[in-house]
Amino acid sequence: MDIQYRKEPIKMKSKMKEIMTNYFLEAFDAKNRGKKVAWITSGGPVEPLIAMDVIPIYPENHGAMIGASKMGDKLVSSAESLGYSCDLCSYATADIACSRGEKGPIGHLPQPDMLICCNNICSTVVKWYEIQARYFDVPLFILDTPMCHKDFTEEIKEYVQKQFDELFLFLENVCGKKMDFDTLEKVGRLSIEAQRLWQKILDTTVHSPAPMSAFDAFFHLALIVTLRGTDVCVNYYRELLDEMEDRVKNGICAVPGEKYRILWDNLPIWYKTKWLSEKFAERDVCLVADTYTSAWCSSLKYIDEDDFLGSIATAYIRIYLNQGIDIMAEEVIKMIDKYRVHGLVMHSNRSCKPYSFGQYDIQRIVREKTGLPILIIEADMLDQRSFSDAQIESRIDAFCEILGS
Amino acid sequence: MEIRSILREFEEIAKDPVSYLKTLDEQGKNIVLYTCSYVPEEVIWAFGFHPVRILGISETQELSNSHLQPYCCPAGKAILEDILSRKLPAAHVVFSNTCDTMQRISDIVRLNTDLTHFDFMVPARLDSSASKKYMEDQIINLVRFMEEISPDFQGERKDITEYSHKMSLTLELFEKIRTTILELTDLFKSIDDVTNKDIHNILFASYVMDREDFAKKIGNLLNMLKDLSLSTSNKKRIILTGSICCFSGIYEILDNAGAKVVYDDLCSGIRPYQRQVELKGNWISAISHSLLKRPICAAKYMGPFARFSYLKELIGKYNAQGIIFMVPKFCDPHLFDFPDMKKEINIPILLLETNEKNQIKGPEKTRIEAFLETI
Numbered sequence: 140m141d142i143q144y145r146k147e148p149i150k151m152k153s154k155m156k157e158i159m160t161n162y163f164l165e166a167f168d169a170k171n172r173g174k175k176v177a178w179i180t181s182g183g184p185v186e187p188l189i190a191m192d193v194i195p196i197y198p199e200n201h202g203a204m205i206g207a208s209k210m211g212d213k214l215v216s217s218a219e220s221l222g223y224s225c226d227l228c229s230y231a232t233a234d235i236a237c238s239r240g241e242k243g244p245i246g247h248l249p250q251p252d253m254l255i256c257c258n259n260i261c262s263t264v265v266k267w268y269e270i271q272a273r274y275f276d277v278p279l280f281i282l283d284t285p286m287c288h289k290d291f292t293e294e295i296k297e298y299v300q301k302q303f304d305e306l307f308l309f310l311e312n313v314c315g316k317k318m319d320f321d322t323l324e325k326v327g328r329l330s331i332e333a334q335r336l337w338q339k340i341l342d343t344t345v346h347s348p349a350p351m352s353a354f355d356a357f358f359h360l361a362l363i364v365t366l367r368g369t370d371v372c373v374n375y376y377r378e379l380l381d382e383m384e385d386r387v388k389n390g391i392c393a394v395p396g397e398k399y400r401i402l403w404d405n406l407p408i409w410y411k412t413k414w415l416s417e418k419f420a421e422r423d424v425c426l427v428a429d430t431y432t433s434a435w436c437s438s439l440k441y442i443d444e445d446d447f448l449g450s451i452a453t454a455y456i457r458i459y460l461n462q463g464i465d466i467m468a469e470e471v472i473k474m475i476d477k478y479r480v481h482g483l484v485m486h487s488n489r490s491c492k493p494y495s496f497g498q499y500d501i502q503r504i505v506r507e508k509t510g511l512p513i514l515i516i517e518a519d520m521l522d523q524r525s526f527s528d529a530q531i532e533s534r535i536d537a538f539c540e541i542l543g544s
Numbered sequence: 545m546e547i548r549s550i551l552r553e554f555e556e557i558a559k560d561p562v563s564y565l566k567t568l569d570e571q572g573k574n575i576v577l578y579t580c581s582y583v584p585e586e587v588i589w590a591f592g593f594h595p596v597r598i599l600g601i602s603e604t605q606e607l608s609n610s611h612l613q614p615y616c617c618p619a620g621k622a623i624l625e626d627i628l629s630r631k632l633p634a635a636h637v638v639f640s641n642t643c644d645t646m647q648r649i650s651d652i653v654r655l656n657t658d659l660t661h662f663d664f665m666v667p668a669r670l671d672s673s674a675s676k677k678y679m680e681d682q683i684i685n686l687v688r689f690m691e692e693i694s695p696d697f698q699g700e701r702k703d704i705t706e707y708s709h710k711m712s713l714t715l716e717l718f719e720k721i722r723t724t725i726l727e728l729t730d731l732f733k734s735i736d737d738v739t740n741k742d743i744h745n746i747l748f749a750s751y752v753m754d755r756e757d758f759a760k761k762i763g764n765l766l767n768m769l770k771d772l773s774l775s776t777s778n779k780k781r782i783i784l785t786g787s788i789c790c791f792s793g794i795y796e797i798l799d800n801a802g803a804k805v806v807y808d809d810l811c812s813g814i815r816p817y818q819r820q821v822e823l824k825g826n827w828i829s830a831i832s833h834s835l836l837k838r839p840i841c842a843a844k845y846m847g848p849f850a851r852f853s854y855l856k857e858l859i860g861k862y863n864a865q866g867i868i869f870m871v872p873k874f875c876d877p878h879l880f881d882f883p884d885m886k887k888e889i890n891i892p893i894l895l896l897e898t899n900e901k902n903q904i905k906g907p908e909k910t911r912i913e914a915f916l917e918t919i
Contacts, residue, residue, distance in 0.1 A: 222882055227879055286665070301674035464648065489613075492648070493648060
């Protein structure tokens with residue numbers, strides 16, 4: 140029997156909004172509840188914070204909200220007036236502007252009691268958190284995770300593992316209590332479970348037509364970033380996975396006329412996700428996967444569920460971005476095969492140099508090995524001033540014509 | 545030999561390092577390029593190779609533009625261009641994890657050239673108890689790389705202690721170079737006959753020249769300068785700080801405007817020479833210690849105020865009247881520092897962003913001159 144494919148909104152979207160609202164309410168009320176707040180980078184180890192009952196706040200997640208609310212240009216301009224170059228990471232500069240009194244989509248973030256910065260995603264975060272440590276006058280912990288250009292070595296693992304021991308001591312000092320390592324193991328298991336569920340959700344798009352698109356994944360990503368290691372996160376993704384499986388069964392999909400399937404590289408262009416989604420959908424193109432949202436489960440294969448503490452260093456070192464571009468290119472090719480895509484769209488993101496530099500070489504490697512058409516879009520994840528509607532639409536047009544040829 | 549003729553030799557090398565290196569190459573010197581001042585060049589030298597720091601001499605970006613976006617810093621692009629154009633006669637390159645840009649350039653070079661390639665991974669965080677061991681591991685890795693590319697390598701690795709004698713001679717030479725440079729640059733601030741440009745030429749040559757020859761020449765120069773009468777210069781006292789020098793013309797502009805660079809804190813200036821290597825004891829620990837304790841680069845972390853405390857110390861020590869903060873456009877580590885640096889430092893600061901290698905246009909020149917007039 141032929142299935143009549145149709146598009147419907149993802150039901151869990153409202154639940155996500157509810158969870159995130161409660162999360163921020165709790166964070167704003169942290170002092171009254173006797174809880175500490177830690178600002179942490181998106182690739183940073185959240186599990187020790189959860190185990191210590193510290194509320195993690197993600198300025199990068201806030202950055203995504205700023206972008207989606209189209210407030211990026213205003214906040215980046217404000218940071219420029221404070222002396223921050225417009226060429227710097229717009230997540231960082233928008234966050235700095237918000238910290239100094241500018242209002243963002245939720246006003247401002249709850250003030251931190253400490254800052255936890257892991258440079259597995261970029262070196263920018265170290266400078267960004269240094270600035271915030273000076274401004275808020277709070278302790279800062281830097282977790283240095285050297286890049287594995289070619290190989291992962293025992294000496295890197297040992298180096299990072301020792302820093303984890305320092306992190307535990309740091310948390311004990313700031314929180315004034317001992318780390319409960321049994322609790323940390325339990326949090327670790329929940330974190331692994333959430334990552335597995337997230338991977339399964341992303342993998343539902345292997346089905347054609349895909350029950351959701353990468354644009355949906357950009358939205359539902361929030362919990363795996365902010366609350367992994369909690370029951371709330373696991374339960375949410377269980378339900379979301381159920382919904383995705385139901386959508387596959389019932390012919391509900393992101394692009395009912397899905398003709399071409401695309402892989403997206405780099406961060407979303409937050410202020411243009413709807414616009415881009417529509418532009419691609421109009422051309423029967425669905426962005427079925429991306430290298431960004433899958434990064435939060437990219438080191439699953441390195442985590443030992445029975446030895447979370449012993450494998451935590453490896454897990455936080457071996458993430459997608461913290462490796463050589465030839466290894467990244469291989470990952471992209473694996474995704475191309477897995478999700479059976481017809482083309483690759485690379486966002487050359489002015490704000491994210493480690494993600495963007497090397498893209499031309501990745502493009503060459505992928506093209507040589509797969510022969511797929513590849514489109515590079517020049518933009519910024521947050522600052523609308525770097526986006527040209529007309530130019531990008533005509534490039535998408537040309538790209539889609541090639542897909543069909 | 546006259547002072548000016550020694551200075552002229554350095555000037556010639558700074559003007560045309562390629563010809564100098566080609567001559568060395570023809571003489572059979574085996575050149576190893578390296579990209580960052582945290583790479584311990586003495587290890588390269590100890591294995592009979594000639595270390596050359598790539599400072600990005602290319603003024604065009606034809607080859608690098610096909611690998612890097614327009615928003616990449618001109619210093620990184622110039623370094624990549626130097627390597628891809630093969631204008632420097634070398635078969636080996638040592639990269640370091642200086643910043644995000646340099647890490648990706650390292651990958652690009654590894655994938656697009658036949659140079660033997662090594663990544664010397666410096667801890668980004670220098671204040672951790674884990675940093676010492678990790679830094680030592682990296683030095684050992686560099687030794688292993690040097691072993692492997694040595695012409696007489698037979699596939700068998702030696703015990704690291706077998707290199708102690710070789711290293712101790714080398715460490716002595718490099719320690720002599722560092723101390724002489726520091727003494728020389730310190731003396732220079734009281735001698736008007738030696739210009740800012742002269743000192744820049746010496747520092748540039750220090751990264752290129754045969755080190756024994758260089759040590760001899762700066763030793764002679766120092767002795768000659770010591771005989772000169774010192775003056776209390778009434779020139780404006782400037783500290784240059786920032787990334788690697790992207791515009792060597794700055795020194796002439798400052799000479800012509802009557803300013804003295806009392807301390808060149810650029811990454812291509814004196815800062816890399818501010819490390820002392822203990823000559824007795826374990827040489828790996830000694831090199832590691834010197835790298836961990838040297839004045840930090842903006843891309844490293846040793847506490848949120850480390851860079852500013854160091855600059856304040858320099859200002860006091862040299863009684864500086866102004867700072868010129870010279871940064872290539874798109875250089876994240878340094879540009880992030882600027883707003884707080886302005887708050888922390890109590891003397892005037894001029895931010896000079898350079899977009900193209902060795903290109904400073906009229907307005908910037910006027911800004912420098914106006915800045916000097918106001919301090």
